[in-house]
Amino acid sequence: MAGLLNALFAIAVVTVGLTVTSLDRRVALVLGATGSTVGSFLAWVVAPAAWSGAMPWVASVLGTAALVAGWSAVRLYDGVFAPPPEPADDTGTVATTRR
Incomplete structure (x- = not known):
């Protein structure tokens, strides 16, 4: 116990x-609680x-540090949060039809 x-x-x-x-205290709260809990559990x-x-103590610190490092790596990569590129615009083409 x-x-x-x-x-x-x-x-x-x-x-x-x-x-x-x-x-950013809300993100830090989530990262700290999650990282230290997962680190402690995995060590156990x-x-x-x-x-x-x-x-x-060591497991909590290392788990939190690993999660913060992963979060930072994801945040540094621009492509994760950027919207997908728009398709090529072909509205300049005019089409005529006969009836």
């Missing part, structure tokens, strides 16, 4: 730390015996 409380406290501290120091799945002491 103490390991779980330590992990939850680590998640809360990392999330609050990222949120307080960020300019990989090494449940080592789940004591500083392991939840």
Whole structure:
């Protein structure tokens, strides 16, 4: 039970730390909570015996850092959020028909 409380406290501290120091607090809250939770969970799945002491803290920080790095890489790529290019405009062509 103490390991779980330590992990939850680590998640809360990392999330609050990222949120307080960020300019966009809503995004920081989501990234901090998600990254630290996923990092802690994956560390627990990989090494449940080592789940004591500083392991939840390291996992929370590394998970958050990885998610922030991924978010930054996606935001830097222009093509992700740009609308698709419009098709070529062929309205300059005039067609006549006979009746």
